[in-house]
Amino acid sequence: MTAFDTVVHLVYLACATAFVAGLHLMNAPATARRGNQVSAAGMGVAILTTVAVLVNNGEINAYAAWALGLGTAAGAVAGLVAARVVRMTAMPQLVSLFNAVGGGAAALIALGEHPATTQAEVTGVLDVLIGAVTFSGSLIASGKLAGRVPGRPLIVPFGRVVSLALIVFAAVMAVLVIGFDGGAPALWGAAVAALIGGVLLTLPIGGADMPVVISLLNAFTGTAVAMAGFVLESTPLIIAGALVGAAGAILTKLMADAMNRPISAIMAGGYGTGDAIAVTAGTGSAPVREITADDAAIQLAYAGRVVIVPGYGLAAAQAQHEAVALAQALTAHGVEVSYAIHPVAGRMPGHMNVLLAEANAPYEQLADLEESNPGFPRTDVVLVIGANDVTNPAARRPGNPVSGMPILDVDKAKSVIVIKRSLGHGYAGIDNELYTDPRTAMLFADAKAGLSALLTGLSAYAR
Amino acid sequence: MSPLLLADLTVFTLALLVGFEVISKVPATLHTPLMSGANAIHGVVLVGVMLLAATISTPAGYALLAVAAFFGAMNVAGGYVVTDRMLAMFRSRS
Numbered sequence: 001m002t003a004f005d006t007v008v009h010l011v012y013l014a015c016a017t018a019f020v021a022g023l024h025l026m027n028a029p030a031t032a033r034r035g036n037q038v039s040a041a042g043m044g045v046a047i048l049t050t051v052a053v054l055v056n057n058g059e060i061n062a063y064a065a066w067a068l069g070l071g072t073a074a075g076a077v078a079g080l081v082a083a084r085v086v087r088m089t090a091m092p093q094l095v096s097l098f099n100a101v102g103g104g105a106a107a108l109i110a111l112g113e114h115p116a117t118t119q120a121e122v123t124g125v126l127d128v129l130i131g132a133v134t135f136s137g138s139l140i141a142s143g144k145l146a147g148r149v150p151g152r153p154l155i156v157p158f159g160r161v162v163s164l165a166l167i168v169f170a171a172v173m174a175v176l177v178i179g180f181d182g183g184a185p186a187l188w189g190a191a192v193a194a195l196i197g198g199v200l201l202t203l204p205i206g207g208a209d210m211p212v213v214i215s216l217l218n219a220f221t222g223t224a225v226a227m228a229g230f231v232l233e234s235t236p237l238i239i240a241g242a243l244v245g246a247a248g249a250i251l252t253k254l255m256a257d258a259m260n261r262p263i264s265a266i267m268a269g270g271y272g273t274g275d276a277i278a279v280t281a282g283t284g285s286a287p288v289r290e291i292t293a294d295d296a297a298i299q300l301a302y303a304g305r306v307v308i309v310p311g312y313g314l315a316a317a318q319a320q321h322e323a324v325a326l327a328q329a330l331t332a333h334g335v336e337v338s339y340a341i342h343p344v345a346g347r348m349p350g351h352m353n354v355l356l357a358e359a360n361a362p363y364e365q366l367a368d369l370e371e372s373n374p375g376f377p378r379t380d381v382v383l384v385i386g387a388n389d390v391t392n393p394a395a396r397r398p399g400n401p402v403s404g405m406p407i408l409d410v411d412k413a414k415s416v417i418v419i420k421r422s423l424g425h426g427y428a429g430i431d432n433e434l435y436t437d438p439r440t441a442m443l444f445a446d447a448k449a450g451l452s453a454l455l456t457g458l459s460a461y462a463r
Numbered sequence: 464m465s466p467l468l469l470a471d472l473t474v475f476t477l478a479l480l481v482g483f484e485v486i487s488k489v490p491a492t493l494h495t496p497l498m499s500g501a502n503a504i505h506g507v508v509l510v511g512v513m514l515l516a517a518t519i520s521t522p523a524g525y526a527l528l529a530v531a532a533f534f535g536a537m538n539v540a541g542g543y544v545v546t547d548r549m550l551a552m553f554r555s556r557s
Contacts, residue, residue, distance in 0.1 A: 016478075020481055023485050023486060023501070026486075026493055026496065026497050026500060029492060029493060029553045030555065032496055032550050033550035035500070036543065036550055039503065039543070040547075043503070043506065043507060043543065046510050047509060047510060050510045050514065053514070054513060054516065067516070067519075067528040067529040068516040068528055068529070068532050071528065071531070071532025072509070072535070072536040075532060075537035076539075076540040077540075078533070079536060080540050082541050083544035083545035084544065084548075091499075095498060095499050098506075098537070098538050098545070101533075102502065102505045102506060102508055105511075105531045105535040106508050108531035108534070109508070109512060109515050109531060112519060117465075215498065218498055222505050225505045225507065225508045225511070228511045229471070229475075230475075233471065234514055236507055239478040240507040241475075242479040242481075243479075243482040243486075243501070244504055244505045245482065246479050246486060248501065250486050251494060254494075348498065349497075350493060351495060353495065354549055357552040363492050363555065368492070369491075
Protein backbone atom coordinates (compact mmCIF):
# COMPACT_ATOMS: atom_id res chain seq x y z
CA MET A 1 0.00 0.00 0.00
CA THR A 2 1.46 3.33 -1.02
CA ALA A 3 1.59 6.32 1.30
CA PHE A 4 -1.15 7.94 -0.82
CA ASP A 5 -3.45 4.95 -0.36
CA THR A 6 -2.83 4.98 3.38
CA VAL A 7 -3.74 8.65 3.67
CA VAL A 8 -6.88 8.11 1.57
CA HIS A 9 -7.98 5.26 3.83
CA LEU A 10 -7.40 7.33 6.95
CA VAL A 11 -9.34 10.26 5.52
CA TYR A 12 -12.25 7.96 4.62
CA LEU A 13 -12.16 6.65 8.19
CA ALA A 14 -12.38 10.23 9.48
CA CYS A 15 -15.38 10.81 7.19
CA ALA A 16 -17.13 7.70 8.54
CA THR A 17 -16.47 9.00 12.05
CA ALA A 18 -18.08 12.30 11.06
CA PHE A 19 -21.21 10.42 9.90
CA VAL A 20 -21.48 8.62 13.25
CA ALA A 21 -20.77 11.79 15.24
CA GLY A 22 -23.33 13.68 13.14
CA LEU A 23 -26.01 11.08 13.82
CA HIS A 24 -25.13 11.14 17.50
CA LEU A 25 -25.67 14.91 17.63
CA MET A 26 -29.15 14.31 16.16
CA ASN A 27 -30.20 12.93 19.55
CA ALA A 28 -31.24 16.38 20.77
CA PRO A 29 -33.02 19.24 18.98
CA ALA A 30 -30.46 21.75 20.26
CA THR A 31 -27.49 19.98 18.61
CA ALA A 32 -29.24 18.32 15.65
CA ARG A 33 -28.44 21.03 13.12
CA ARG A 34 -24.76 20.93 14.01
CA GLY A 35 -24.91 17.14 13.66
CA ASN A 36 -26.16 17.43 10.10
CA GLN A 37 -23.41 19.95 9.33
CA VAL A 38 -20.73 17.63 10.76
CA SER A 39 -22.11 14.84 8.60
CA ALA A 40 -22.16 17.13 5.53
CA ALA A 41 -18.57 18.19 6.16
CA GLY A 42 -17.55 14.52 6.30
CA MET A 43 -19.36 13.95 3.02
CA GLY A 44 -17.64 16.93 1.37
CA VAL A 45 -14.22 15.65 2.41
CA ALA A 46 -15.05 12.12 1.20
CA ILE A 47 -16.04 13.46 -2.22
CA LEU A 48 -12.97 15.70 -2.55
CA THR A 49 -10.73 12.81 -1.48
CA THR A 50 -12.26 10.65 -4.18
CA VAL A 51 -11.54 13.37 -6.75
CA ALA A 52 -7.90 13.24 -5.59
CA VAL A 53 -7.92 9.44 -5.97
CA LEU A 54 -9.23 9.72 -9.55
CA VAL A 55 -6.66 12.36 -10.47
CA ASN A 56 -3.81 10.46 -8.80
CA ASN A 57 -4.65 7.13 -10.45
CA GLY A 58 -5.23 8.74 -13.82
CA GLU A 59 -7.28 5.72 -14.97
CA ILE A 60 -10.41 7.65 -15.80
CA ASN A 61 -10.72 8.52 -19.50
CA ALA A 62 -11.86 11.90 -20.76
CA TYR A 63 -15.37 10.78 -21.77
CA ALA A 64 -15.99 9.15 -18.40
CA ALA A 65 -14.71 12.27 -16.64
CA TRP A 66 -17.15 14.44 -18.63
CA ALA A 67 -20.04 12.06 -17.99
CA LEU A 68 -19.24 12.05 -14.29
CA GLY A 69 -18.74 15.82 -14.07
CA LEU A 70 -21.83 16.81 -16.02
CA GLY A 71 -24.03 14.23 -14.30
CA THR A 72 -22.83 15.37 -10.88
CA ALA A 73 -23.28 19.06 -11.66
CA ALA A 74 -26.80 18.57 -13.03
CA GLY A 75 -27.78 16.32 -10.13
CA ALA A 76 -26.42 18.73 -7.53
CA VAL A 77 -28.35 21.64 -9.08
CA ALA A 78 -31.55 19.59 -9.26
CA GLY A 79 -31.15 18.47 -5.65
CA LEU A 80 -30.38 21.98 -4.38
CA VAL A 81 -33.27 23.60 -6.21
CA ALA A 82 -35.72 20.93 -5.02
CA ALA A 83 -34.45 21.22 -1.45
CA ARG A 84 -34.68 25.05 -1.46
CA VAL A 85 -38.11 25.49 -3.02
CA VAL A 86 -40.04 22.61 -1.44
CA ARG A 87 -42.84 23.55 0.93
CA MET A 88 -42.71 21.85 4.31
CA THR A 89 -46.02 20.15 3.62
CA ALA A 90 -44.41 18.52 0.56
CA MET A 91 -41.50 17.17 2.60
CA PRO A 92 -42.54 13.48 2.69
CA GLN A 93 -42.54 13.15 -1.10
CA LEU A 94 -39.19 14.94 -1.46
CA VAL A 95 -37.51 12.76 1.18
CA SER A 96 -38.93 9.78 -0.66
CA LEU A 97 -37.60 11.09 -3.99
CA PHE A 98 -34.07 11.54 -2.60
CA ASN A 99 -34.34 8.01 -1.26
CA ALA A 100 -35.31 6.76 -4.72
CA VAL A 101 -32.33 8.31 -6.51
CA GLY A 102 -29.93 7.00 -3.85
CA GLY A 103 -31.22 3.46 -4.39
CA GLY A 104 -31.10 3.96 -8.16
CA ALA A 105 -27.48 5.12 -8.06
CA ALA A 106 -26.54 2.12 -5.90
CA ALA A 107 -28.17 -0.29 -8.37
CA LEU A 108 -26.44 1.40 -11.33
CA ILE A 109 -23.04 0.90 -9.66
CA ALA A 110 -23.40 -2.87 -9.74
CA LEU A 111 -24.80 -2.70 -13.29
CA GLY A 112 -21.80 -0.68 -14.45
CA GLU A 113 -19.16 -2.61 -12.56
CA HIS A 114 -19.60 -6.04 -14.26
CA PRO A 115 -18.73 -8.02 -11.12
CA ALA A 116 -15.96 -10.60 -11.58
CA THR A 117 -15.21 -12.19 -8.20
CA THR A 118 -17.79 -14.30 -6.36
CA GLN A 119 -17.97 -11.65 -3.63
CA ALA A 120 -18.73 -8.96 -6.17
CA GLU A 121 -21.28 -11.19 -7.93
CA VAL A 122 -23.22 -12.02 -4.77
CA THR A 123 -23.23 -8.48 -3.40
CA GLY A 124 -23.75 -7.08 -6.90
CA VAL A 125 -26.96 -9.09 -7.34
CA LEU A 126 -28.17 -7.99 -3.91
CA ASP A 127 -27.27 -4.38 -4.72
CA VAL A 128 -29.19 -4.47 -8.02
CA LEU A 129 -32.25 -6.18 -6.52
CA ILE A 130 -32.55 -4.01 -3.40
CA GLY A 131 -31.52 -0.81 -5.17
CA ALA A 132 -33.99 -1.27 -8.03
CA VAL A 133 -36.89 -2.21 -5.72
CA THR A 134 -36.14 0.90 -3.67
CA PHE A 135 -35.89 3.11 -6.74
CA SER A 136 -39.26 2.24 -8.24
CA GLY A 137 -40.92 1.68 -4.85
CA SER A 138 -39.83 5.08 -3.52
CA LEU A 139 -40.92 6.81 -6.74
CA ILE A 140 -44.41 5.30 -6.37
CA ALA A 141 -44.45 6.22 -2.66
CA SER A 142 -43.37 9.76 -3.55
CA GLY A 143 -46.11 9.94 -6.17
CA LYS A 144 -48.70 8.75 -3.66
CA LEU A 145 -47.56 11.30 -1.09
CA ALA A 146 -47.69 14.06 -3.68
CA GLY A 147 -51.11 12.93 -4.87
CA ARG A 148 -49.89 12.11 -8.40
CA VAL A 149 -50.58 8.43 -7.76
CA PRO A 150 -53.83 7.69 -5.89
CA GLY A 151 -53.12 7.39 -2.17
CA ARG A 152 -55.65 4.62 -1.69
CA PRO A 153 -54.43 1.03 -1.94
CA LEU A 154 -54.35 0.03 -5.61
CA ILE A 155 -54.99 -3.65 -5.99
CA VAL A 156 -53.15 -4.98 -9.03
CA PRO A 157 -54.99 -7.87 -10.72
CA PHE A 158 -53.09 -11.11 -10.11
CA GLY A 159 -50.57 -8.99 -8.16
CA ARG A 160 -49.53 -11.88 -5.96
CA VAL A 161 -49.06 -14.25 -8.90
CA VAL A 162 -47.03 -11.64 -10.78
CA SER A 163 -44.94 -10.93 -7.67
CA LEU A 164 -44.23 -14.62 -7.22
CA ALA A 165 -43.23 -14.96 -10.88
CA LEU A 166 -40.93 -11.92 -10.51
CA ILE A 167 -39.27 -13.43 -7.43
CA VAL A 168 -38.67 -16.72 -9.26
CA PHE A 169 -37.33 -14.86 -12.31
CA ALA A 170 -35.03 -12.70 -10.14
CA ALA A 171 -33.77 -15.81 -8.34
CA VAL A 172 -32.96 -17.50 -11.66
CA MET A 173 -31.09 -14.37 -12.80
CA ALA A 174 -29.19 -14.34 -9.49
CA VAL A 175 -28.15 -17.98 -9.98
CA LEU A 176 -27.08 -17.16 -13.55
CA VAL A 177 -24.92 -14.24 -12.36
CA ILE A 178 -23.31 -16.04 -9.45
CA GLY A 179 -23.07 -19.64 -10.63
CA PHE A 180 -22.76 -19.37 -14.41
CA ASP A 181 -21.06 -16.02 -14.99
CA GLY A 182 -24.24 -14.71 -16.56
CA GLY A 183 -22.80 -11.19 -16.36
CA ALA A 184 -24.50 -8.02 -17.51
CA PRO A 185 -27.58 -9.50 -19.29
CA ALA A 186 -28.59 -11.51 -16.22
CA LEU A 187 -27.95 -8.53 -13.93
CA TRP A 188 -30.13 -6.29 -16.12
CA GLY A 189 -32.80 -9.01 -16.08
CA ALA A 190 -32.73 -8.98 -12.29
CA ALA A 191 -32.91 -5.16 -12.33
CA VAL A 192 -36.03 -5.12 -14.53
CA ALA A 193 -37.74 -7.73 -12.35
CA ALA A 194 -36.89 -5.72 -9.22
CA LEU A 195 -38.14 -2.46 -10.77
CA ILE A 196 -41.53 -4.01 -11.50
CA GLY A 197 -41.46 -5.62 -8.06
CA GLY A 198 -40.96 -2.26 -6.37
CA VAL A 199 -44.05 -0.86 -8.11
CA LEU A 200 -46.16 -3.87 -7.15
CA LEU A 201 -44.91 -3.65 -3.58
CA THR A 202 -45.92 -0.01 -3.02
CA LEU A 203 -49.11 0.37 -5.09
CA PRO A 204 -51.37 -1.62 -2.69
CA ILE A 205 -50.24 0.32 0.39
CA GLY A 206 -52.58 2.99 1.73
CA GLY A 207 -51.69 6.52 2.82
CA ALA A 208 -51.65 6.08 6.59
CA ASP A 209 -49.19 3.17 6.33
CA MET A 210 -46.70 5.47 4.57
CA PRO A 211 -44.60 6.23 7.70
CA VAL A 212 -43.75 2.53 7.88
CA VAL A 213 -43.15 2.18 4.16
CA ILE A 214 -40.83 5.14 3.70
CA SER A 215 -38.84 4.10 6.77
CA LEU A 216 -38.48 0.62 5.31
CA LEU A 217 -37.46 1.96 1.89
CA ASN A 218 -34.87 4.13 3.66
CA ALA A 219 -33.43 1.01 5.28
CA PHE A 220 -33.42 -0.69 1.86
CA THR A 221 -31.41 2.14 0.29
CA GLY A 222 -28.87 1.99 3.10
CA THR A 223 -28.48 -1.74 2.53
CA ALA A 224 -28.17 -1.29 -1.24
CA VAL A 225 -25.44 1.34 -0.77
CA ALA A 226 -23.59 -0.99 1.62
CA MET A 227 -23.81 -3.75 -1.02
CA ALA A 228 -22.41 -1.33 -3.61
CA GLY A 229 -19.57 -0.81 -1.10
CA PHE A 230 -18.91 -4.57 -1.12
CA VAL A 231 -18.89 -4.59 -4.93
CA LEU A 232 -16.40 -1.71 -5.11
CA GLU A 233 -14.55 -2.76 -1.95
CA SER A 234 -15.10 0.75 -0.63
CA THR A 235 -15.30 1.06 3.18
CA PRO A 236 -17.05 4.46 3.36
CA LEU A 237 -19.99 3.07 1.36
CA ILE A 238 -20.20 0.00 3.60
CA ILE A 239 -20.15 2.04 6.81
CA ALA A 240 -22.54 4.77 5.65
CA GLY A 241 -24.88 2.19 4.12
CA ALA A 242 -24.96 0.16 7.33
CA LEU A 243 -25.66 3.29 9.42
CA VAL A 244 -28.59 4.25 7.21
CA GLY A 245 -29.82 0.65 7.17
CA ALA A 246 -29.84 0.68 10.97
CA ALA A 247 -31.63 4.06 11.12
CA GLY A 248 -34.29 2.89 8.68
CA ALA A 249 -34.77 -0.40 10.51
CA ILE A 250 -35.24 1.34 13.87
CA LEU A 251 -37.77 3.80 12.45
CA THR A 252 -39.61 0.99 10.67
CA LYS A 253 -39.97 -0.95 13.90
CA LEU A 254 -41.03 2.13 15.88
CA MET A 255 -43.70 2.98 13.29
CA ALA A 256 -45.03 -0.58 13.00
CA ASP A 257 -45.18 -0.87 16.81
CA ALA A 258 -47.07 2.43 16.99
CA MET A 259 -49.74 0.93 14.71
CA ASN A 260 -49.59 -2.46 16.41
CA ARG A 261 -49.44 -4.11 12.99
CA PRO A 262 -46.74 -6.51 11.83
CA ILE A 263 -44.56 -5.18 9.01
CA SER A 264 -45.53 -8.17 6.88
CA ALA A 265 -49.22 -7.21 7.10
CA ILE A 266 -48.46 -3.60 6.17
CA MET A 267 -46.41 -4.65 3.15
CA ALA A 268 -49.19 -7.00 2.04
CA GLY A 269 -51.24 -3.81 1.70
CA GLY A 270 -54.83 -3.39 0.61
CA TYR A 271 -55.78 -2.07 4.04
CA GLY A 272 -58.00 0.94 4.51
CA THR A 273 -57.75 4.17 2.59
CA GLY A 274 -56.70 6.89 4.99
CA ASP A 275 -57.65 9.68 2.65
CA ALA A 276 -61.32 8.79 2.34
CA ILE A 277 -63.80 11.54 3.01
CA ALA A 278 -66.97 9.70 3.80
CA VAL A 279 -70.04 11.75 2.96
CA THR A 280 -72.35 9.65 5.08
CA ALA A 281 -72.51 11.23 8.51
CA GLY A 282 -73.94 8.22 10.27
CA THR A 283 -72.29 6.43 13.15
CA GLY A 284 -75.48 4.51 13.64
CA SER A 285 -77.16 4.76 17.03
CA ALA A 286 -75.29 7.10 19.35
CA PRO A 287 -75.76 10.85 18.82
CA VAL A 288 -72.89 13.29 18.49
CA ARG A 289 -72.84 16.75 20.00
CA GLU A 290 -71.99 19.63 17.67
CA ILE A 291 -70.41 22.84 18.85
CA THR A 292 -70.02 26.23 17.20
CA ALA A 293 -66.60 27.80 16.81
CA ASP A 294 -67.54 30.63 19.19
CA ASP A 295 -68.63 28.27 21.96
CA ALA A 296 -65.51 26.17 21.45
CA ALA A 297 -63.34 29.29 21.65
CA ILE A 298 -64.89 30.26 24.97
CA GLN A 299 -64.42 26.75 26.31
CA LEU A 300 -60.73 26.92 25.32
CA ALA A 301 -60.25 30.39 26.78
CA TYR A 302 -61.55 29.36 30.18
CA ALA A 303 -59.50 26.16 30.35
CA GLY A 304 -56.45 25.87 32.57
CA ARG A 305 -54.71 23.24 30.49
CA VAL A 306 -55.23 22.52 26.77
CA VAL A 307 -53.60 19.74 24.74
CA ILE A 308 -53.64 19.92 20.95
CA VAL A 309 -53.65 16.57 19.10
CA PRO A 310 -52.71 17.06 15.43
CA GLY A 311 -53.20 14.46 12.71
CA TYR A 312 -52.97 14.09 8.96
CA GLY A 313 -55.97 16.42 8.56
CA LEU A 314 -53.76 19.27 9.82
CA ALA A 315 -51.11 18.52 7.18
CA ALA A 316 -53.67 18.04 4.41
CA ALA A 317 -55.27 21.42 5.18
CA GLN A 318 -51.80 23.02 5.72
CA ALA A 319 -53.20 24.42 8.96
CA GLN A 320 -50.01 24.27 11.05
CA HIS A 321 -49.68 28.08 11.23
CA GLU A 322 -53.28 28.49 12.39
CA ALA A 323 -52.79 25.76 15.02
CA VAL A 324 -49.71 27.44 16.44
CA ALA A 325 -51.32 30.89 16.28
CA LEU A 326 -54.22 29.53 18.34
CA ALA A 327 -51.80 27.94 20.81
CA GLN A 328 -49.94 31.25 21.15
CA ALA A 329 -53.17 33.18 21.65
CA LEU A 330 -54.24 30.73 24.36
CA THR A 331 -50.83 30.91 26.03
CA ALA A 332 -51.06 34.70 26.02
CA HIS A 333 -54.45 34.31 27.68
CA GLY A 334 -52.83 32.32 30.48
CA VAL A 335 -53.74 28.81 29.31
CA GLU A 336 -51.10 26.07 29.57
CA VAL A 337 -50.82 24.60 26.05
CA SER A 338 -48.95 21.57 24.73
CA TYR A 339 -49.14 19.29 21.70
CA ALA A 340 -49.54 15.51 21.93
CA ILE A 341 -48.10 13.79 18.88
CA HIS A 342 -48.72 10.15 18.02
CA PRO A 343 -45.74 8.43 16.35
CA VAL A 344 -47.67 7.66 13.16
CA ALA A 345 -49.60 10.92 12.88
CA GLY A 346 -49.13 12.10 9.31
CA ARG A 347 -47.33 10.46 6.45
CA MET A 348 -43.76 10.06 7.67
CA PRO A 349 -42.07 9.59 11.04
CA GLY A 350 -42.11 12.91 12.90
CA HIS A 351 -44.25 14.62 10.22
CA MET A 352 -46.30 16.68 12.70
CA ASN A 353 -43.19 17.82 14.57
CA VAL A 354 -41.67 19.28 11.40
CA LEU A 355 -44.86 21.10 10.42
CA LEU A 356 -45.31 22.58 13.91
CA ALA A 357 -41.63 23.54 14.04
CA GLU A 358 -42.10 25.38 10.74
CA ALA A 359 -44.93 27.34 12.35
CA ASN A 360 -42.60 28.24 15.27
CA ALA A 361 -44.00 25.93 17.92
CA PRO A 362 -41.21 25.56 20.52
CA TYR A 363 -40.09 21.94 20.62
CA GLU A 364 -40.48 21.79 24.41
CA GLN A 365 -44.26 21.95 23.85
CA LEU A 366 -44.23 18.89 21.54
CA ALA A 367 -44.81 15.76 23.59
CA ASP A 368 -44.82 12.17 22.33
CA LEU A 369 -47.24 9.39 23.23
CA GLU A 370 -45.58 8.31 26.49
CA GLU A 371 -45.10 11.88 27.70
CA SER A 372 -48.65 12.94 26.84
CA ASN A 373 -50.81 10.14 28.19
CA PRO A 374 -50.26 10.68 31.95
CA GLY A 375 -51.31 14.34 31.51
CA PHE A 376 -54.75 13.82 29.91
CA PRO A 377 -56.74 13.24 33.16
CA ARG A 378 -55.74 16.71 34.37
CA THR A 379 -56.37 18.36 31.00
CA ASP A 380 -59.43 20.56 30.70
CA VAL A 381 -59.81 20.57 26.92
CA VAL A 382 -58.21 18.37 24.29
CA LEU A 383 -58.38 19.86 20.79
CA VAL A 384 -58.16 17.06 18.21
CA ILE A 385 -57.30 18.43 14.75
CA GLY A 386 -57.70 15.96 11.88
CA ALA A 387 -56.60 12.92 13.88
CA ASN A 388 -58.84 9.88 14.06
CA ASP A 389 -57.75 6.28 14.68
CA VAL A 390 -54.93 7.26 17.06
CA THR A 391 -57.58 8.60 19.48
CA ASN A 392 -60.12 5.75 19.21
CA PRO A 393 -60.78 4.19 22.65
CA ALA A 394 -61.87 1.00 20.85
CA ALA A 395 -58.17 0.19 20.58
CA ARG A 396 -58.21 -0.84 24.23
CA ARG A 397 -60.68 -3.67 23.48
CA PRO A 398 -59.85 -6.79 21.50
CA GLY A 399 -61.68 -7.77 18.34
CA ASN A 400 -61.55 -4.72 16.06
CA PRO A 401 -59.11 -3.39 13.45
CA VAL A 402 -57.37 -0.97 15.86
CA SER A 403 -57.18 -3.38 18.83
CA GLY A 404 -53.92 -3.13 20.69
CA MET A 405 -52.75 -0.01 18.87
CA PRO A 406 -51.21 2.43 21.36
CA ILE A 407 -53.52 5.46 21.42
CA LEU A 408 -53.51 8.93 22.91
CA ASP A 409 -55.86 8.73 25.93
CA VAL A 410 -57.77 11.88 24.98
CA ASP A 411 -61.03 10.39 26.30
CA LYS A 412 -59.60 10.67 29.82
CA ALA A 413 -59.57 14.47 29.63
CA LYS A 414 -62.37 16.54 31.10
CA SER A 415 -63.63 17.54 27.65
CA VAL A 416 -62.70 17.05 24.01
CA ILE A 417 -63.25 19.22 20.94
CA VAL A 418 -62.74 17.50 17.59
CA ILE A 419 -62.20 19.56 14.43
CA LYS A 420 -63.11 17.32 11.53
CA ARG A 421 -64.75 17.73 8.16
CA SER A 422 -67.28 14.95 8.66
CA LEU A 423 -67.93 11.85 10.69
CA GLY A 424 -66.04 9.87 8.04
CA HIS A 425 -64.05 6.89 9.05
CA GLY A 426 -60.33 6.94 9.61
CA TYR A 427 -57.82 4.63 8.00
CA ALA A 428 -58.99 1.59 9.94
CA GLY A 429 -62.50 2.04 8.55
CA ILE A 430 -64.35 1.89 11.87
CA ASP A 431 -66.40 4.33 13.93
CA ASN A 432 -64.46 6.40 16.45
CA GLU A 433 -66.17 5.96 19.80
CA LEU A 434 -64.58 9.20 20.97
CA TYR A 435 -67.04 11.18 18.81
CA THR A 436 -70.08 9.81 20.62
CA ASP A 437 -68.58 10.26 24.08
CA PRO A 438 -70.80 12.71 26.06
CA ARG A 439 -67.74 14.83 26.86
CA THR A 440 -66.85 15.24 23.19
CA ALA A 441 -68.06 18.09 21.00
CA MET A 442 -67.60 18.09 17.23
CA LEU A 443 -66.66 21.20 15.26
CA PHE A 444 -67.36 20.22 11.66
CA ALA A 445 -64.89 22.15 9.51
CA ASP A 446 -61.74 21.85 7.47
CA ALA A 447 -58.76 22.13 9.87
CA LYS A 448 -57.64 25.50 8.50
CA ALA A 449 -61.11 27.08 8.46
CA GLY A 450 -62.00 25.61 11.85
CA LEU A 451 -58.85 26.93 13.52
CA SER A 452 -59.27 30.37 11.95
CA ALA A 453 -62.83 30.49 13.28
CA LEU A 454 -61.59 29.52 16.73
CA LEU A 455 -58.97 32.28 16.60
CA THR A 456 -61.59 34.84 15.59
CA GLY A 457 -63.87 33.63 18.33
CA LEU A 458 -61.08 33.79 20.86
CA SER A 459 -60.08 37.34 20.02
CA ALA A 460 -63.72 38.47 20.15
CA TYR A 461 -64.70 36.92 23.47
CA ALA A 462 -61.57 36.38 25.50
CA ARG A 463 -60.13 39.78 26.07
CA MET B 464 -14.19 -16.39 1.86
CA SER B 465 -11.35 -14.03 1.13
CA PRO B 466 -9.73 -12.07 3.98
CA LEU B 467 -10.95 -8.92 2.25
CA LEU B 468 -14.58 -10.06 2.34
CA LEU B 469 -14.22 -11.02 6.00
CA ALA B 470 -12.83 -7.58 6.79
CA ASP B 471 -15.68 -5.91 4.85
CA LEU B 472 -18.27 -8.05 6.66
CA THR B 473 -16.75 -7.12 10.00
CA VAL B 474 -16.93 -3.43 9.18
CA PHE B 475 -20.52 -3.79 7.92
CA THR B 476 -21.70 -5.63 11.04
CA LEU B 477 -20.02 -3.27 13.47
CA ALA B 478 -21.34 -0.23 11.60
CA LEU B 479 -24.86 -1.68 11.81
CA LEU B 480 -24.48 -2.14 15.58
CA VAL B 481 -23.09 1.38 15.99
CA GLY B 482 -26.03 2.67 13.96
CA PHE B 483 -28.57 0.90 16.17
CA GLU B 484 -26.84 2.17 19.30
CA VAL B 485 -26.52 5.79 18.19
CA ILE B 486 -29.95 6.18 16.62
CA SER B 487 -32.16 4.30 19.07
CA LYS B 488 -32.10 7.32 21.39
CA VAL B 489 -33.34 9.90 18.88
CA PRO B 490 -36.54 11.54 20.19
CA ALA B 491 -39.76 11.36 18.15
CA THR B 492 -39.57 15.11 17.51
CA LEU B 493 -36.49 14.53 15.35
CA HIS B 494 -37.67 11.46 13.41
CA THR B 495 -38.17 13.30 10.13
CA PRO B 496 -34.81 15.13 10.20
CA LEU B 497 -33.17 11.86 11.23
CA MET B 498 -34.64 10.07 8.25
CA SER B 499 -33.77 12.92 5.94
CA GLY B 500 -30.25 13.18 7.42
CA ALA B 501 -29.74 9.43 7.03
CA ASN B 502 -31.00 9.86 3.48
CA ALA B 503 -28.26 12.41 2.88
CA ILE B 504 -25.64 10.06 4.32
CA HIS B 505 -26.48 7.38 1.77
CA GLY B 506 -25.59 10.05 -0.77
CA VAL B 507 -22.09 8.67 -0.19
CA VAL B 508 -23.14 6.48 -3.10
CA LEU B 509 -21.73 9.37 -5.19
CA VAL B 510 -18.25 8.35 -4.00
CA GLY B 511 -19.01 4.87 -5.32
CA VAL B 512 -20.12 6.30 -8.66
CA MET B 513 -16.84 8.25 -8.87
CA LEU B 514 -14.81 5.10 -8.19
CA LEU B 515 -16.86 3.30 -10.83
CA ALA B 516 -16.04 6.04 -13.37
CA ALA B 517 -12.40 4.92 -13.49
CA THR B 518 -13.46 1.56 -14.96
CA ILE B 519 -15.89 2.78 -17.63
CA SER B 520 -14.89 2.91 -21.31
CA THR B 521 -17.97 2.27 -23.47
CA PRO B 522 -20.65 4.69 -24.73
CA ALA B 523 -23.37 2.78 -22.88
CA GLY B 524 -21.16 2.92 -19.81
CA TYR B 525 -20.81 6.71 -20.08
CA ALA B 526 -24.60 7.09 -20.24
CA LEU B 527 -25.07 4.86 -17.20
CA LEU B 528 -22.33 6.76 -15.39
CA ALA B 529 -23.94 10.15 -16.09
CA VAL B 530 -27.32 8.94 -14.81
CA ALA B 531 -25.75 7.39 -11.71
CA ALA B 532 -23.78 10.59 -11.03
CA PHE B 533 -26.97 12.66 -11.46
CA PHE B 534 -28.84 10.46 -8.98
CA GLY B 535 -25.99 10.39 -6.46
CA ALA B 536 -25.33 14.13 -6.56
CA MET B 537 -29.04 14.93 -6.28
CA ASN B 538 -29.24 12.63 -3.26
CA VAL B 539 -26.27 14.15 -1.47
CA ALA B 540 -26.82 17.84 -2.24
CA GLY B 541 -30.59 17.83 -1.81
CA GLY B 542 -30.51 15.57 1.23
CA TYR B 543 -28.18 17.73 3.30
CA VAL B 544 -29.76 21.04 2.31
CA VAL B 545 -33.31 19.94 3.01
CA THR B 546 -32.31 18.45 6.37
CA ASP B 547 -30.57 21.68 7.31
CA ARG B 548 -33.65 23.67 6.32
CA MET B 549 -35.80 21.47 8.50
CA LEU B 550 -33.48 21.60 11.50
CA ALA B 551 -33.15 25.38 11.26
CA MET B 552 -36.86 25.53 12.12
CA PHE B 553 -36.52 23.60 15.37
CA ARG B 554 -36.39 26.32 17.96
CA SER B 555 -36.43 26.38 21.67
CA ARG B 556 -38.92 28.47 23.63
CA SER B 557 -37.52 31.96 23.34
